[in-house]
Amino acid sequence: MIPPKGSKGAQGLDLQYQTNILGPFLFTKLLLPVLKKTAETEPKGSVRVSWAGSLAVDMTSPQGGVAWKPDGKTLDDSKSNDVLYGTTKAANYFLAYEFGRRFGSKDGVLHNVRAFFFPL
Numbered sequence: 001m002i003p004p005k006g007s008k009g010a011q012g013l014d015l016q017y018q019t020n021i022l023g024p025f026l027f028t029k030l031l032l033p034v035l036k037k038t039a040e041t042e043p044k045g046s047v048r049v050s051w052a053g054s055l056a057v058d059m060t061s062p063q064g065g066v067a068w069k070p071d072g073k074t075l076d077d078s079k080s081n082d083v084l085y086g087t088t089k090a091a092n093y094f095l096a097y098e099f100g101r102r103f104g105s106k107d108g109v110l111h112n113v114r115a116f117f118f119p120l
């Protein structure tokens with residue numbers, strides 16, 4: 001869940017970023033043709049992708065939900081591991097929402113985005 005600070009994946013990016021954002025995106029993108037084909041023959045809304053949220057979005061992500069470096073491409077590794085984890089979970093929520101918005105009505109696949117937001 002929260003690897004040692006500075007952990008990198010095989011592509012040299014932050015391990016939490018790769019696990020919580022890039023992994024789910026790539027997995028869903030690669031499955032999309034199969035999901036779309038299945039949705040053509042199944043009842044509407046029965047083929048779905050559930051994007052997992054986390055309480056960390058509320059508890060540890062920074063103001064605005066993400067902590068990127070000024071380049072906007074990598075996580076701000078000057079933040080604590082907890083904040084980086086919350087950032088990746090918040091970013092995954094935004095990714096899931098956008099993925100569903102772009103593909104959901106076109107592919108016949110229900111994209112369920114669930115985060116655990118609690119009013120403070």
